[in-house]
Amino acid sequence: MHVPPSRVIRPQSPSQTTWIASAELPTKNGPLQMHVFRAEPGSAGPPGAWVEHVALVAGDITDMDDVPVRVHSECITSEVFGSLKCDCRDQLDWAQAEIVRRGAGAVLYLRQEGRGIGLGNKIRAYELQAQGLDTVDANRGLGLPDDARSYDVARDMLDYLRVRSVQIMTNNPDKIEKLRALGVDVRGRIPTIVPSNPFSAGYLEAKRVRMAHDLPARPHAHVPGIVATVPPPDSRRFASGNHR
8 A cells, every 4th residue: 555745736936735645535426536735825825824725636637628627715604504695515516516527627625715814704794794785895894805815726736637728617707817827728617607595696796796707697686785884803807718
């Protein structure tokens, strides 16, 4: 029996990503190869502490072009606790099923909760949303960016997996631009449209209107817009197909 040693992907980079381990994972959609990566300070995740990220791979994607890839950020509220406020869990489930259905692809699961602001700030933003702000203004009310995510770890994962080019599973044009800026060859987009519910419809409409996500309009969704009181801090256009 032999367990391969860990491997640093970009040894000269100031923010290093290291491949740690891999094993087959049986899932409800079929077997997936699970790779674990460790990101050092400067990559996605809390500063000053390493974070472990995951790549779930279906089929053989080595040296392949146009690989279907979902770059997905952690959402503990929906994926673990079953929150209905967003579409994150449904998109994750759909992406895993889709790469199995296609026979090849990858889901890159990045540990950057709440669009990168962390779980505590995300729940504080939820409180502001309950008072009437939408997801964008809630972040701004806390003095936080609309989207604080980074994707250097995703780039490093794709390098390790030897993926030459990708078809990104997303509705988010900013994600595509950030990946391309890192040198990822994004050839096109696969929409990830999942059903909404009465709790998520307003959030999805705000992402469409305020963040230019390519989502169907929800004319009857309530998008909050009233002024809310901000509690004091305690820590603190895209079309389907090719887009260049």
